Amino acid sequence: MRYIIKLSGSILDSKENLIELKKILNEIKVITKNGNKVGLVVGGGRRSREFIETGRMFNLSESELDQIGIALTRINAMVVIGALYDLAYPRVVSDFEDAAMAWNEQKIPVMGGLTPGHSTNAVAALLAEYTRADLLINATKAGGVFDRDPTKYPNALMLENVSIKDLKKIISSSFQAGKYELMDEVALGIIERSKIRTKIIGADAVSLRKALKGKKTGTYIVFE
Numbered sequence: 001m002r003y004i005i006k007l008s009g010s011i012l013d014s015k016e017n018l019i020e021l022k023k024i025l026n027e028i029k030v031i032t033k034n035g036n037k038v039g040l041v042v043g044g045g046r047r048s049r050e051f052i053e054t055g056r057m058f059n060l061s062e063s064e065l066d067q068i069g070i071a072l073t074r075i076n077a078m079v080v081i082g083a084l085y086d087l088a089y090p091r092v093v094s095d096f097e098d099a100a101m102a103w104n105e106q107k108i109p110v111m112g113g114l115t116p117g118h119s120t121n122a123v124a125a126l127l128a129e130y131t132r133a134d135l136l137i138n139a140t141k142a143g144g145v146f147d148r149d150p151t152k153y154p155n156a157l158m159l160e161n162v163s164i165k166d167l168k169k170i171i172s173s174s175f176q177a178g179k180y181e182l183m184d185e186v187a188l189g190i191i192e193r194s195k196i197r198t199k200i201i202g203a204d205a206v207s208l209r210k211a212l213k214g215k216k217t218g219t220y221i222v223f224e
């Protein structure tokens with residue numbers, strides 16, 4: 001099986017989360033040793049948002065701010081590469097052909113951001129499309145898609161499935177540098193055009209293990 005896993009940059013934001021990152025990387029080691037192929041895409045996390053806000057104070061353009069975000073995602077990717085040691089392709093991968101080459105060399109390609117105008121979710125969707133992955137897993141802080149905003153409504157319920165149409169409505173409210181939350185429109189466009197099997201889960205090892213075993217966790221994107 002071919003899996004593309006997008007790791008929220010928040011996983012590198014605090015010491016607690018770094019302990020979880022270690023566990024996540026162990027899960028990834030296990031599935032690659034079992035003969036599966038994994039491609040990783042790492043987000044920018046809190047640091048990218050902080051640097052973007054600093055740049056915004058000085059009126060940098062949205063694409064300049066995106067470039068700052070991309071730089072931070074690549075720094076996070078470097079940490080993940082170092083943590084995976086000889087399992088990972090040693091350089092941050094910045095195009096899809098190189099990701100495929102890394103697989104040919106039995107290495108895990110690790111990517112950050114690519115170009116302004118979208119988030120690392122779009123990079124992960126494009127990588128999943130390019131590599132004809134069996135499953136795209138988006139490991140996020142949110143853990144899945146809820147029927148209402150869970151930060152405002154404590155009774156919000158996590159959906160088992162969400163249609164691409166409904167997800168587009170949910171995400172259409174925020175499209176600025178540093179503010180692509182759950183997914184972005186570019187990512188959803190790619191997922192929709194290639195009907196990529198996609199699951200949004202929590203950024204923790206237990207959720208990842210369940211998703212890899214096809215067990216119930218998070219939210220599937222469905223196409224009507």
Ligand code: UTP
Nearest residue numbers: 008009043044045066069113114116119120178
């Ligand atoms: P992300 O928004 O993807 O990382 O990238 P994040 O904040 O860690 O998101 P989650 O928690 O993983 O979902 C950080 C910023 O880098 C820029 C955007 O400004 C984005 O908000 N970026 C990233 C790009 O412009 N292009 C890319 O290909 C990737």
